[in-house]
Amino acid sequence: MAVTPARGSPCGWLREREMAVPAVADPAEDSAGREPVWNLGPGAHQCWYPVALSSSVPEGKVLGCEIGDGRIVLYRGDDGVIRAMSAFCKHMGADLSVGGEVVGNGIRCPFHHWTYGDDGRCKHIPAGDEIPRRANLFHFPSREQFGLIWVFFGKAPLYELQTFEDFDEEKHVARSYEVQLSDKLVSEPWMSTTNVFDIVHLRFLHKVNITNSEVEEIDPYRRRMSWEADMGDKAAGGLRLEIYVYGVNSLRTKGDQGGRLKWYIAASVPSVRLGTRFFLTIITTKEAGAVEFLDRQAAMHTQILDEDTPILNNMRLEDLLMVPSDRAMTRFMRSVLKYPRVTMRELERSVQAE
Template sequence: MMGVHGFKLHLFFGVLVAVIIAVAFGNSSPQLIRDRIRETDNPFMQSLLDMLENPVETARFFVSQVTLFSLIVWPLIIYCSIRIMRVMFEPLHVERKAGDMGYIMDDGRSKMEIANEMMRRRRPGNLPPVYPNGWFSVGRSMDLKKGDIWYKSMLGLELAVYRGEDGEARILHAYCPHMGANIAVGGRVKGNCLECPFHGWSFEGKTGEVQSIPYASKIPSNAKTKHYKCLELNGIIHLWYHAEGEEPSWYPPDVKDIQAGKMKYHGKTDHVVNAHIEEIPENGADLNHLTHLHEPILFTGRDLRHTTGGLGQYMSHLWEGEWHQDKDISHIGVLNLKTKIAVLGVTLPAIEINAKAEQVGPGLVYLHIFLPIFGEALLIQTVTPLEPLLQEVQHTVFAVPGMPRILAKFALWAESVQFERDLMVWNHKTYEAKPMLTKEDHLVGKHRRWYSQFYSENSPRFQFKKKDGLDW
């Protein structure tokens, strides 16, 4: 018979060879096929024919090769192969819940216990209004299927988000004006309306008007609930919020390549940050923190206690950047960024990445990452206030067709690592209304003046009360 390696090789290519035989000798008799194979004097084909003609002997040989070593090694090889395939070809999905990241877990308490204690102990500072005016993400389009309903609490609002049978997303006030039931909990999508689970009142999502009441002979003329302006764009469901109830004065950019499907989806990450919303986009103008917090090579991890040790002593990121307000569109701030890698202080000329981040309003960022040879990856960041000092931050990455998925996923993973370094600071810091700045920090003040345009007279504020604790 054949050796062990020959057997495994034949087993691997068996199906392929069977197909070849079927094609080559499809109209021949079995005996003629055997004769033709014998005539070829091909060892590989001869061995295969031996296997087919002596199935009992082949089975005995296979059993004789099953050892403890092979029982361990082959499953391990299969597992590793599956993992590699997933890394190469499946989108990256990372979800961090409140308390998962940015806290030190050294005293045996749970993540949530430490997170809640830090929220109680932290001095909030003299905060700006907690809910700025603008477009905010309610969630990703891909996650809301036809007939789905979300109950969402954000911006001090209680919302019922659903997708009608026509495929459009709609947003209503969550509580039924009839008797106060939450229509997002147990409600049903009927056509393009949302039906209350309590008495069956049916609301149209674009107007808030009641379309039917099962037991009523007539619908009252004032029977309606509050509805919210909803915009689905670039794979995100947006809600317009304004403290004075004004109509939108601007809209997020329409990325045509995403809408047309030319830029492909490659992954997403979700985080929860215990901080004021303005702290997060302010990072874009704080260029000096890049050369300290984000200098250690990203492979050193997220925990700031350890990033400067190990590999961080020998490899580092070098950053150059500048931030400015867009000269034509006042609600857009622009960060141009360049990063290189240095080993033992020597810059690697072949590794240079350029990026452009557009801060669109108070809660949207479009980060364009330009990679040599492969083109552009677009990373969309959304920041949504769930509570006054609790932000939901989502990142979604798209890339041009020529970019391998693993490269787009690496860009998203790298952003996630760097973001989680900031998260460790945000979760513990206080907001300084009058920071002690040097002249090199002037962009921080410039960014705060730019961001203030998103607050108005009635924007909700957060107050610290000694007796009652935190309130707003």
């Protein structure tokens, strides 16, 4: 399968000479009608993306979702397991989320009833024609955990989906939700992830004072960072965290806040049409005040993202003057440019000849 390497960045200091992509945002425009600011080209990075809450895909429902400029469908087979496929029927391109039906563990197009199995291959054409070899939907790796549905945007996962192996239903309570941002965020997920390595902005923009931090690169897809923070007015008590950054879009942490267990996974998914969307899973111990604790944590995360959004939406990433205190952030941004990307067309073409 052809894989598109990360294309050049509008950042002068990172630019690959011949492939620079100009920033397209006009700060005077309303963000709702704006193109992505730092779109690194068509498609998306090959990452695990949170795409929907489990509750939004009940049995029998076919849900359409977007990753970058690609459209996918999600449905639950008769066995209850989530499936994720490319969204457009191979016959004449009907959108399977518009009237498509779940049949067994497969899906049937509403238009002429071509039926695809759970591997994405067309299994039946009721008009009696021979099934063309190219009649295959792209079948994405998918997982469901803590009430969230995740899809790997690529043929095979480059790394395992982050989880909490020691989550115990008896002891812990988890809440997953989509963050309702106050404005559409037009930068790709990697830019928000860059924020995690940007200790200085945490202090001045978010009033979170990181008193100690270290970064370790585990492999090209994962990093570990340790933080000790004073949360200022945002939350009572200090914060100690080990942060694992997965792909370019996701964090997993285990730590405590104000003496209370706090684990969370925060991840985002790009959509050219809808902007970047964030999903969080927050876990704490089952004890008095757990619901209020989760409410406060959710509000704090929304506030932090809302503080970033207007700045990220209106930046011009050109001719940057990175300084030594930006080192961790600079390293991460460089790794983003090398990280593999792929387009929906490339994924769909990869199964046409199988």
